[in-house]
Amino acid sequence: MITICAATRGGMEFKMRRFVIIPDVTCDMSAEIREYFSVDEYVTGYVHINDDSLRTMLDWTQISRKDFYKTLENRKNSVSSAAASPEEYYRIFKKYAEEGCDIISMSISSKISATYNIAARAAARIRADFPDVRIACVDTLRMSGSFGLLVAYACELRNDGKSFDEVVAWLEENKNRVHQMGPIDDLTFVARRGQISSGKAIMGNLVGIKPMGDSNSDGYVTVLTKVKGIKRALAATVEYVKEMATDAKDQYIFIMHSDREAYAEELKAAIEKTIECKKVFVSDVFSGCGTNIGSGMVCVYFMGDAVSENCEREKEVLTALINKDQAR
DSSP: OOOEEEEEETTEEEEEEOEEEEEBGGGOOOHHHHHHHTOOOOBOEEEEETTEEEEEOSSSSSSOHHHHHHHHHOTTSOEEEEOOOHHHHHHHHHHHHHTTOEEEEEESOTTTOSHHHHHHHHHHHHHHHOTTOOEEEEEOSOOHHHHHHHHHHHHHHHHTTOOHHHHHHHHHHHGGGEEEEOBBSOOHHHHHTTSSOHHHHHHHHHHTEEEEEEEOTTSOEEEEEEEESHHHHHHHHHHHHHHHBSSGGGOEEEEEESSOHHHHHHHHHHHHHHOOOSEEEEEEOOHHHHHHHOSSBEEEEEEBSOOOGGGHHHHHHHHHHHHHHHHO
16 A cells, blocks of 8 residues: 655645655664654664674664674674675565655765665666655765764654655755764774774873764764863863854754763763753664774764865864863
């Protein structure tokens, strides 16, 4: 059965087919967030730990948070992630196509993962098998909380009666406006990924160096500066959001953490105290993104002006805020 709803255009009522919004697991949206925004479904992936393969879920049913991040910290373990297959995507899309629903598929940045291309292959099959079903694949050019924030706004627009085309257009126009900020509290995993030497990681951990960065236009994190001490890093994060967010009172703010729940809650309290917004949500970085992030991150995600080339403007703003704090 095709689900339809009434809408008006030019004073005349017409019928719109229901459409679903399906992100992949790297959106890092907790059960609370998914329920709040009425996320229809998400596509899982896989995390390979040595000889075992587990589903990447937006919960810790497959492996506990503590055990997962402890596994990542052990250099002896081989850990990698993988997206769902085209066939798995097709089966999920087909379920909704058979119900007569149109589909918006949202994926982690294609610069980071092959997920978008996999979803697009499955979508091509759906178009051939169900000619009446509309399906759009959106490359969010974001990951984790910045991806999740786009999903949240897409669902809210849909829930408020916006059309399929209006939601897709909004996503394409606004995906480069999602920013993030926050520190990495432990450089051990960064060193394990080959981004810095083990010696620098050990020294950085000893003296409390916290790299802080924003997302560039491809969804990769660009380190803008390094701050000494977690308290100063969290304070700088709040100031950055205050400076960079546009119309914060009309925004949702997401906070994601990789095994740093206490810092995430501290950051939430600070934001709620100093920034007027719709609502602040806290969620884990689950195993899909956690495999490539490691433990120790706490980050805020919000909407601002379009990200500048190479994050040059963002670096200027953060540097100025930190210099101002140090001058006090």
